[in-house]
Amino acid sequence: MLERFIQAVRTDAPEAEEAAATRVRLKDRFAPGVVRRMTQLGLFVGAVLGELQPGEDDALVYATQFGEGRALEGYLDSFPSASPTLFQTSIHPSGAQQGLIGRQRSVREFFPLAGGNQLVATAAQAALLAHAERVLFCGGEERGTWLVPHAAASDRAFAFAIALTRAEGPGALGRLALEPAADGAGALALPVWFELLHHRRPFAGAVAPGWRLVLEWR
């Protein structure tokens, strides 16, 4: 069994907030001048992750199914005069890197994951297999526009970050574990995972062939 204890949880549920409003709401979380170059997902993830004070020795795991949908759309729209800025910000895992670069926070281990129904299972596995004492597991999505009807961008926005340690300690908020299970199907999509964290709901069930995820709250 792989397990760690949840020491901190941060979530952001911006609903239909537009990018300009997000910049105003979150500008104080970042260094002056940084925000205008950040994507909306970069702002969401950077803000919640920043509250957990990532450090050099933390392992960072980042999960997003679609990534920078708006930057991707803008970059595709820019052809044949491809935009260099939108190209670099559209590249996975820009959403987590923007805030860290803005704060000049190096990290030794950074595991960005993509995926669909297995995304939460595999990201949790990466987090629980990490050797670092503290693991920061973050992720999120931003709402796309013209790629949404093609199922190639997210239709909702959210962000989360949790801090996980090996030792439970007196202040633990919960427990995250992956347990071997009878080989069968299972899935846990990222928006559902976000809702579990946001509302601090427990979960126990199959999330991938051979794996059962357990999320408990104290």
Add this chain to the structure above:
Amino acid sequence: MASPTNPSAARLAACDCLTPFGDASATHAALLRGERALQPSPVLGREGGDAVPLALLPGRALDEANPPAWLQPLATLLAPVAGPEWGTAHRPVCVTSSNFGVGSLHALRRTGEAGHAPHGTPHGSVELVRRALGWGENVAIFSHACVSAHLGLVHASRLLAAGAAEEVLVVSYDFLSPFVAGGFHALKILNTDFPAPYQDRAAGSIGLGDGAGYAVLSRGRGDLSIEAHSLHNEMYHFTANKPDGAGFAAALAPLAAVAAGRRLWVKGHGTGTLEAGRLEATAVALAFPGAPLVGWKGSLGHTLGSCGIVELAIAAAALRSGRTPGTVGSASPTFTDAVALEPFDNSAFDGAVCASNAFGGAHAAFLLSHA
């Protein structure tokens, strides 16, 4: 000093790659002959633009087709690891890439044909591959630009070390499109010059290449071993490294400690950009004094998120054959004396360090040796 990311050795039970030259054996042989796969090609495919160095699979156009034209050659490469025994609880698959099927989204935007869309996302692209290969659903997807393949290898090693898998299949594929060629051209990194990795010249330039590969990692099967990995993320700038080279040094130091006393050669990242090439060559010379440094992207181009596994397959072929290809496309003067321009006999070496770098100042490296 930081400890290696994963000190537990994993055996390389199987490994191969696909480049415009063919499989790992054919690619290794072509590099030994000093051949260059890169050819001047319009940066935007059928829409034209500057002729930049691209290495496309024979007969594959830069513009994406539907279904993607890369699927059949990828399926052929992966035929030895097809079937439902992969993607299960005990034999999971890690797929890594920086592009996945994003060329299909470019095709969607330029043609308006909605049929391209399902293959354009990372999960859509991987699902296309998964179904074609008949794998089960236990598939992890890592995407960290040009160190993506390394992360799949690290994750696989950890699954094995934790007893959470019997063997792990790591697959990586990156096939070029106007999306990525246009992006690097816009950043002025990809231009009409051919790359000359580690060569001290007036202007730097990269080339881009189609590439794919796979590795089966096992606890006890295979003649080669990935002994240790190292990771470091500078988070200094999206497209530049710390000017003092600290990021390169931080990534190499843990492996230098593991490899102390052993004679190694180094397969560097070496895309052809000047500043990163200079920093990398300097850091390698300091971490591994006397170790020959080679880079193969002057021939193959940069295979992006897959370069770590494509070049692993070539390095494995080099260790097995006793001959290491030189730095094709480069000439003197080089940034350090350690840069090997010509092929050399590696039979007296204990192994190789294979390193890659990525946007955001990401670094990844591993130590490959005879088991």
